[in-house]
Structure formats: structure tokens, C-alpha cells
Amino acid sequence: MQATLRAAALAATLCLGAFGAHAVTLKISCGAVGLEFQLCKEESDAWAQKTGHEVQVINAPNDSNERLALYQQILGSGSDKIDIYQIDVVWPGLLANHLIDLKPFTKGAEKAHFPAIVANNTVGDKLVAMPWFTDAGLLFYRKDLLAKYKVAPPTTWDALAAAAKKIQDGERAAGNPKMWGFVWQGRAYEGLSCNATEWLASFGGGAIVEPNGKVSVNNANAIKALQTAAGWVGTITPKAVLNYAEEDSRGVFQSGNAVFLRNWPYVWALAHKPDSQIAGKVGVMPLPAGGSGSSGGRSAATLGGWQLSVSKYSKNAAVAADLVNYLVSAAVQKDRAIKASYNPTLPALYQDADVMAANPFMAELASTFAAAVSRPSTVTAAQYNQVSNLFWNAAHDVLSGKAKAPQAVADLDRQLNKLAPADKWN
Amino acid sequence: MTPQGTGLQRARRVQAWWLVLPTLAVLAAVAGWPLARTVFFSLTDAKLSALGTHRFVGLDNYLGPRFGDGGVLFDPEWWASVGNTLLFAASSVLLETLLGLGIALLLNHPSRLRTLLRAAVLVPWAIPTVVSARMWTWMLHDQFGILNTALVAAGLASEPLAWTADPSLSFVTIVMVDVWKTTPFMALLTLAALQMVPRDCHEAAQIDGASPWTIFTHITLPLILPAMLVAMVFRGLDALRVFDVIYVMTSNSRATRSMSVYVREQLIDFQKIGAGSAAATLLFATIAVVTLAWLLATRSRMRELD
Numbered sequence: 001m002q003a004t005l006r007a008a009a010l011a012a013t014l015c016l017g018a019f020g021a022h023a024v025t026l027k028i029s030c031g032a033v034g035l036e037f038q039l040c041k042e043e044s045d046a047w048a049q050k051t052g053h054e055v056q057v058i059n060a061p062n063d064s065n066e067r068l069a070l071y072q073q074i075l076g077s078g079s080d081k082i083d084i085y086q087i088d089v090v091w092p093g094l095l096a097n098h099l100i101d102l103k104p105f106t107k108g109a110e111k112a113h114f115p116a117i118v119a120n121n122t123v124g125d126k127l128v129a130m131p132w133f134t135d136a137g138l139l140f141y142r143k144d145l146l147a148k149y150k151v152a153p154p155t156t157w158d159a160l161a162a163a164a165k166k167i168q169d170g171e172r173a174a175g176n177p178k179m180w181g182f183v184w185q186g187r188a189y190e191g192l193s194c195n196a197t198e199w200l201a202s203f204g205g206g207a208i209v210e211p212n213g214k215v216s217v218n219n220a221n222a223i224k225a226l227q228t229a230a231g232w233v234g235t236i237t238p239k240a241v242l243n244y245a246e247e248d249s250r251g252v253f254q255s256g257n258a259v260f261l262r263n264w265p266y267v268w269a270l271a272h273k274p275d276s277q278i279a280g281k282v283g284v285m286p287l288p289a290g291g292s293g294s295s296g297g298r299s300a301a302t303l304g305g306w307q308l309s310v311s312k313y314s315k316n317a318a319v320a321a322d323l324v325n326y327l328v329s330a331a332v333q334k335d336r337a338i339k340a341s342y343n344p345t346l347p348a349l350y351q352d353a354d355v356m357a358a359n360p361f362m363a364e365l366a367s368t369f370a371a372a373v374s375r376p377s378t379v380t381a382a383q384y385n386q387v388s389n390l391f392w393n394a395a396h397d398v399l400s401g402k403a404k405a406p407q408a409v410a411d412l413d414r415q416l417n418k419l420a421p422a423d424k425w426n
Numbered sequence: 427m428t429p430q431g432t433g434l435q436r437a438r439r440v441q442a443w444w445l446v447l448p449t450l451a452v453l454a455a456v457a458g459w460p461l462a463r464t465v466f467f468s469l470t471d472a473k474l475s476a477l478g479t480h481r482f483v484g485l486d487n488y489l490g491p492r493f494g495d496g497g498v499l500f501d502p503e504w505w506a507s508v509g510n511t512l513l514f515a516a517s518s519v520l521l522e523t524l525l526g527l528g529i530a531l532l533l534n535h536p537s538r539l540r541t542l543l544r545a546a547v548l549v550p551w552a553i554p555t556v557v558s559a560r561m562w563t564w565m566l567h568d569q570f571g572i573l574n575t576a577l578v579a580a581g582l583a584s585e586p587l588a589w590t591a592d593p594s595l596s597f598v599t600i601v602m603v604d605v606w607k608t609t610p611f612m613a614l615l616t617l618a619a620l621q622m623v624p625r626d627c628h629e630a631a632q633i634d635g636a637s638p639w640t641i642f643t644h645i646t647l648p649l650i651l652p653a654m655l656v657a658m659v660f661r662g663l664d665a666l667r668v669f670d671v672i673y674v675m676t677s678n679s680r681a682t683r684s685m686s687v688y689v690r691e692q693l694i695d696f697q698k699i700g701a702g703s704a705a706a707t708l709l710f711a712t713i714a715v716v717t718l719a720w721l722l723a724t725r726s727r728m729r730e731l732d
Contacts, residue, residue: 063677069694076474076697097475177585178569186591188679240568240588243596243676252569382475386696393680400593402681418496 024316025054026323028084031067031306032059033246034266035340040086043335047326053319063245064088064190068385071095075311083314084324087129088190089120089305090377090384096123099309103127105321112330113345120378121307128309130328131345133336135304136372137198138365140253140261140271143283145171156297157202157228157288160260164236167259176257181236183249184262186399191245192392193375194302195262199225201300201373203290208391209376209416213423217391218413225290226398226405233399242400254278262287264304268359269341284361286368303372305345337362343369380425390415461710468703475697487704498704506680507688508712510597514672514684515665515716518604519658525605526612527654533613534620544617551610559674562603566590593681600682604671608664612657619653620646655724659717666713685709 030040037059044055060067071085075098087095103110106127110118113131121129139160141153149167154160164181171179185191200206205222209215216222233239241249246263253261254270256277261267271282291297308327310320326332333344338358349355356363377384394412397403403411419425468487472480483491490497498504533544550558565573566589574586589599623646631641669686676682678691689709693702 065678065695069690072474072697073694076477094475188677238568238586238588240586240591242588242591242593243679244591248567255569257569382697389678389691389695393678396679400591400681402593 023052023054024319025056026083026316026320027056027058027081028086028323029058029060029071029082030086031062033062034250034270036266039336039340039342043327043332044323047323051319051322053323055323058082060086062247063187065385065388066189068094068190075313078313080311080313080315083311083316083320085309085311086132087307087309089117089134089303089307090190090375090388092121092123092128092307092309093377093381094384095309096126096128098312099126099128100312100314100317100321101126101128102130102310102321102324105318106130106325109325109328112348113328114347117305117307117345120374129307130309130324132306132308132328133333133342134345134369135264135266135306135343136301136365136369137194137262137287137304138265138267138301138361138368139285139287140263140267141283141285142167142259142278142281144281145259146283153283153285154288155299157199157290160288161232161236164232164259168236171259178257180238180252180258182232182260182262183237183241183244183252183258185244185246185249186233186237186241186396187243187245187248188392188396189245190388190392192395193388194304196226196229196391196395197302197373197375198262198287198300199229199290202287202297203228204297205290207373207376209380209387209420209425211376211379213379213420213425215413215416215420215423217416218409221290222409223405226395226408228290229395230398230401230405233401242396265341265343265359265361267341268361269339284365286365299368301368301372303374305343380420383419383425386419387416390419464703464706464710466703467699468707470700472699472703473697474693474699477699480700483700487700488708498701498708503680503683504685504688504705504708507683507685510682511666511668511684511686511712512716514597514601514604514668515662518601518608518665519661521601521605522609522612522661523654523658525609526614526616526657529609529613530616530620533617544614547610547613549610550607553607555607555670556674558607559603559671562599562606563590563675566599590675593679596676596679596682600672600675603675604665604668607671608661612661615657615660616650616654619650622653623649659720662720663713663717666716667709685712 028040028044030037037057041057044057047053048055061070068088068091071087072095074081075095085095103126110127110130114134117131117134118127121127121131145167146153146163149163149170151163151166154163160182168179168181184195186195197208200208200217200222203221203225205219205225206216208217233241238252249261250263250267250270252258253267254276268282268284270276272279286299287301289297289299308324310317310324314320328345330346330349333342333346334349334352334355336342337344337349337355341359343362344350344355350362350366375384376387380387390412394403394408398405398408467480469482469484470480471483471486486497488497488499490500529547533540533547565571568574568586568588568591571586573589574583577583578586587595590596627645627649628641631645636644667686668684669690672682672684672687673690678687685705686709689702689705692698692705696702
């Protein structure tokens with residue numbers, strides 16, 4: 001009797017052991033901006049169903065710098081709590097030490113993605129992340145309101161300010177006291193660095209730190225760019241924008257209380273959901289150019305986008321890499337583009353009729369996505385976070401009126417040069 | 427004193443040490459060791475991304491490698507955060523003490539509602555700060571917030587105020603939220619002190635014809651002051667290391683950055699364990715100095731408690 005029991009127990013243990021070796025539980029950290037979290041869960045579940053593994057989706061903070069801080073804490077302690085991380089386009093250099101090389105697992109699949117993003121995700125000769133979706137700053141506008149006030153979509157910041165003022169005043173007089181002209185992301189966080197990078201580039205004010213390591217922010221065009229943006233606050237932009245992140249600004253726009261919105265492509269799908277108050281009334285175009293034509297301004301969009309990485313502390317790295325391969329595959333990226341307007345990182349999908357039908361702007365704005373400006377993360381490498389923090393705080397001080405633009409960029413220039421004596425970043 | 431008495435005394439002293447030893451050991455493990463580690467790291471160039479490899483750099487993190495350049499003590503942002511923290515601690519503790527005293531005096535009136543009110547007043551204190559700070563962020567939101575809607579509807583504001591974004595308002599807002607949350611703590615401690623005040627003192631004064639105000643300033647206040655001073659020390663300590671309410675409501679903005687926010691930024695955002703530990707050590711020293719100064723300044727009053 002006892003022997004039988006023991007044999008049964010042994011058999012059960014063996015079964016469990018064998019089962020355990022095949023079915024593992026992976027933890028993936030996904031963002032929750034817009035539809036991200038819901039989609040990530042659905043896609044991971046689909047993979048789990050197919051493979052018999054289990055996936056737990058962890059909700060990461062929406063502010064990207066908070067997310068980075070959390071990741072750094074978890075990775076810094078060598079924890080295996082999370083297997084797969086969704087990382088920002090500016091992080092591969094910062095986190096490379098903690099991530100595995102995906103090359104042995106991708107079987108060359110990365111060659112189908114945009115080469116620039118793959119290069120960005122390659123640190124040394126390690127492919128530390130696979131591209132998942134790409135982003136560029138866009139200008140969303142209310143087609144109906146522009147038509148009502150007979151205003152053309154603005155191609156310069158000055159034209160935008162004039163149009164915003166006109167429509168804002170008109171709508172307020174017509175009975176919507178909450179109407180604002182232009183909303184964007186002005187909270188003291190990474191998103192402000194993205195917005196301000198666009199202003200600087202559009203005025204020809206450089207990239208804060210140039211690719212050769214030189215700090216370039218202290219110039220007249222950069223000052224002009226910051227002054228222009230500061231001029232919007234309180235006139236066409238609510239003062240509260242100084243504490244807005246992506247979803248706050250989208251909230252104002254989507255509830256019908258803003259004419260223009262600077263945001264990422266994901267807004268397109270949400271603005272066109274059936275329950276959206278502005279469905280069918282939204283247009284999208286490249287961000288306006290600085291200056292007035294002759295002074296050499298141009299339209300500039302900050303390059304964003306998210307990648308998937310596998311932690312080197314993961315106990316199931318090979319299985320995790322398999323999930324990454326699945327999530328970045330053409331089928332999943334196509335689905336994400338159609339359902340939620342996440343720009344694919346596979347050039348082939350831009351020829352796909354279904355994707356283009358759901359997101360007509362992706363084809364129209366192909367040049368915007370191709371010419372997006374990078375934040376200085378490659379050259380400043382491990383110090384990027386400090387550079388960005390100093391930059392967004394300087395911009396925040398100018399926007400809030402705490403500092404004058406010339407003084408703020410001079411201070412920023414001094415602080416950045418202190419970080420990298422003789423233009424050497426490490 | 428006989429030799430026997432000395433022996434007994436010594437035995438008692440030894441026994442006393444044995445009795446407090448477990449507490450001391452736990453304290454050393456959970457407070458002493460981390461503090462010592464922090465001080466140690468503040469003398470190294472450790473990075474969060476590679477904690478294993480660090481070298482000793484002396485006082486560079488405090489004074490900078492070339493004296494005055496790059497050290498925490500020469501960072502204007504550190505001093506700005508020290509200023510913010512001290513201003514926050516002083517204003518919030520003062521307001522909480524005054525409001526707490528007022529609420530305690532009201533609650534001290536015998537009434538059938540008292541038990542219920544005493545429980546109700548504790549609600550803000552029972553909510554975790556992160557939750558209440560989020561809640562307030564929504565209530566103060568310029569577009570969807572109930573507070574702005576109410577202010578505009580009542581005609582008190584011509585347009586919604588950007589409570590957490592406007593630098594001239596954000597500091598006041600944070601103090602306000604902190605006062606809302608911690609006044610119950612002060613009210614309860616003050617109420618406890620009020621209930622210790624002997625009733626016969628009041629009765630005697632009333633018979634002598636003293637006005638309620640005279641009774642309050644000459645009898646009640648002196649009797650509860652020592653307890654209030656202790657409560658203020660507790661609150662002050664808490665306020666000096668403020669982090670959550672500020673971080674949740676205004677993120678990394680310079681305008682409201684406290685010492686703890688600065689320390690976190692160095693440690694986590696910038697991965698600079700060395701500089702962050704130096705700032706943390708200075709934060710500890712600042713709190714120690716302020717507390718000692720407070721205890722010394724109020725020593726004569728405290729003694730009356732014994």
C-alpha cells in the first residue's frame with residue numbers, strides 16, 4: 001500500500017517536473033498609454049495559448065522617466081521579477097549591461113525592421129532590443145473648427161498661434177469657456193524634453209548636445225524657440241500644461257476643449273473610436289516650422305518609439321526571446337497598427353493596404369517619420385538621463401516664467417559642460 | 427552605601443543591559459547598518475548600474491574633486507531643495523499645529539457626537555499619501571477638477587487655476603494637501619493632552635470669574651504645551667523628509683523639489699549612488715541638527731512634562 005502511494009507520488013512529481021520544464025510563467029512589463037496595456041495583454045495571451053506557457057503582464061508607470069527609474073531599480077538588484085521589458089528608444093545605451101543579446105534568437109528577423117532603429121538598439125555588437133513600434137511627434141487638429149473659422153492648417157508656429165487664438169476666442173464667445181488653442185506636454189519629465197527638442201530643431205537651434213559631443217544649446221535660435229513656447233502659456237495654452245503628460249493633454253483635446261494637440265500617433269486611433277466626442281473631426285499633420293520661412297525654420301518631430309528586451313537575469317531567456325519575436329512579428333505589428341495606430345517598425349507594413357486604410361496619415365507623413373530628430377541619447381550615453389533632466393528643468397523654468405530664456409540656456413550650457421569636460425561623455 | 431547595595435545595583439544594571447540588548451541589536455541592524463552603508467557609499471564613486479565596482483574618493487561627493495566643483499555642498503539645486511524642505515516643514519507644521527489645536531478644542535467638548543467625530547477626523551490620516559495625493563491631483567485638475575469647477579461656479583475665480591503647475595501656486599498646494607492629511611494626527615495628540623488637563627483647575631478659575639480666553643491662555647495652553655511640543659517634533663521630523671506628496675503631485679519640478687526628491691533623483695535617475703548617498707547623509711544631518719536645536723530651544727518647556 002505504502003509502496004504504491006510512494007510510486008504514485010514519485011510519478012506525480014516527475015510529471016510536474018516534466019511539465020514545469022516546458023510551461024513557464026513569463027512576466028512582461030508593458031506601458032499603459034492609450035490602448036497599450038490592453039493590446040499587450042491580448043497579444044501575450046494569444047502567444048500563451050499557442051505555446052502553453054503563461055504570461056503575466058505588469059503595468060509600468062506612464063511617465064517614461066519613472067518607468068526607467070523602476071526598471072533601473074529592478075535590474076540594478078539583479079532581480080528576475082520581470083523577464084521582458086518594454087524600453088524607450090533612448091534607453092538601450094543605459095540598460096545594455098542588464099539585457100541579453102537577442103541575435104541568437106531572432107534568426108536575422110531584425111533585418112526586416114528599419115535599419116536606423118536596429119542600429120539604435122545595437123550596443124557594441126549586442127542587439128539588446130527588438131523594435132516594437134516607432135513614434136514621432138505630430139500635430140493633431142480639429143478639422144471642423146479650422147473649416148468653421150476658415151483657417152488653413154498652420155505650417156509655422158506663428159500661424160499656429162494666430163489660428164489657435166482666433167478659434168479659441170471665437171469658441172469661447174460662442175459658449176465654450178473651456179476652449180483652449182493648443183495643448184502639449186509641459187510637465188517636468190521626459191515628455192517635455194521631447195516637445196522642447198522639437199521647438200529647438202524647428203527654429204534651427206540645434207540638438208542640445210551635437211553628435212560630436214559639443215554642447216550647442218546656448219544659441220539665439222534656441223532662445224527664440226523657448227521664448228516662443230513660453231509665449232503660448234497662458235494665452236493659447238492653459239497654464240496647467242506645465243503639469244500635463246501625454247494622457248492629460250489628450251484628455252483636453254478629446255473632450256473637445258482644444259483646437260491643436262501635439263502628441264504621438266497613438267492618439268489617432270483613440271480619437272476615432274466610436275465613443276470619441278471628436279470622431280471624424282480630427283486631422284493630423286507635421287508639426288509647424290519655426291521662424292517665418294526666410295529665417296530657415298523647418299518642421300521637426302522628435303523620434304520616439306518602444307522596443308522589447310529580455311533581462312539577462314531572466315531564468316527563461318530563450319522562451320522570453322520567443323515571445324519577443326512573436327510580439328514584434330509582422331502579424332502582431334499589423335494588428336497593433338490597425339487597432340491602435342502604433343507605427344510599425346517594418347517598412348513592408350507601410351505598403352499594406354489594411355494598415356494604410358486604418359491610418360491614412362502613416363503614408364502621408366512618411367517623410368515626417370523618416371526625418372524625425374533624435375534626442376542626444378547616443379552621444380551622452382549613460383549620462384543621457386542627467387542631460388534630459390537638466391534640459392526639461394531649464395525649459396520648465398522658462399515656460400513657467402521663473403527664468404528668462406537667455407539666462408536659462410546659459411545656465412544649462414554651463415551645467416552640461418560641467419557634466420562633460422572637453423565634450424567627453426561617458 | 428553598603429557594599430551589598432552596590433552589588434545589587436550592579437546586578438540590576440547588568441540585567442537592564444541584557445533586557446535592552448535585543449532592541450539595540452534590532453536597531454543596529456535596521457537603522458545603524460543602512461546608515462553606515464550610506465555614509466560609506468557617500469565616500470565612493472559607486473554607480474547603481476555597477477554596484478560591485480567602486481573606489482574610495484574621500485570627500486569628493488561633498489566638496490567636488492577640485493573643491494567647489496561638482497560636490498553636493500556646492501550644488502545650488504541642493505540648497506534650493508534644502509530651502510524648499512525647510513519652508514515646507516515650517517509652514518506645514520505650524521498650520522497643522524494651529525488647526526489641530528482648534529479641532530482638538532472642539533472635539534474636547536462633551537457631546538454625543540464626539541466618538542463619531544473623533545473617528546471621522548482620522549480618515550485623511552488613514553489614507554496612504556500616494557493615494558490622497560493622486561486624489562487631490564484629480565480634484566485640483568484645471569479641466570476636470572471639482573475644485574476649479576466649484577471656484578468658477580461660485581465666481582471666486584475667473585478661470586480655472588493651475589494648482590499643481592503654476593509655480594506660484596504649486597508650493598502652496600502641496601502644503602495645503604499635507605495639512606489636510608496630517609492635521610488629524612496633531613488634533614488627536616492635542617486632544618489626548620487636553621483630556622489630561624485636570625477639571626478642577628478649570629472649575630476653580632471659573633469660580634474666580636476668569637474669562638474663557640484667560641482660562642485657555644493661563645491654564646489649558648501651559649498644561650498641554652509640553653505634549654504639543656513633542657507632537658511638533660514628530661511632525662517636523664516627518665515633514666523634513668517629505669517625498670511622496672511632492673513626487674506624486676509635481677514630479678521632478680525644481681520649484682517644489684525637496685531634499686528627499688533630490689536624493690532620489692541622484693540615486694535612481696542619475697544612478698549616482700556616491701553623490702546620492704552624500705546628499706542622503708546631509709539630509710540625515712540636517713534633520714538631526716534641526717531636531718536637536720528644537721529640543722534645546724524647548725527644553726525648559728519639555729521639562730514641565732516630567
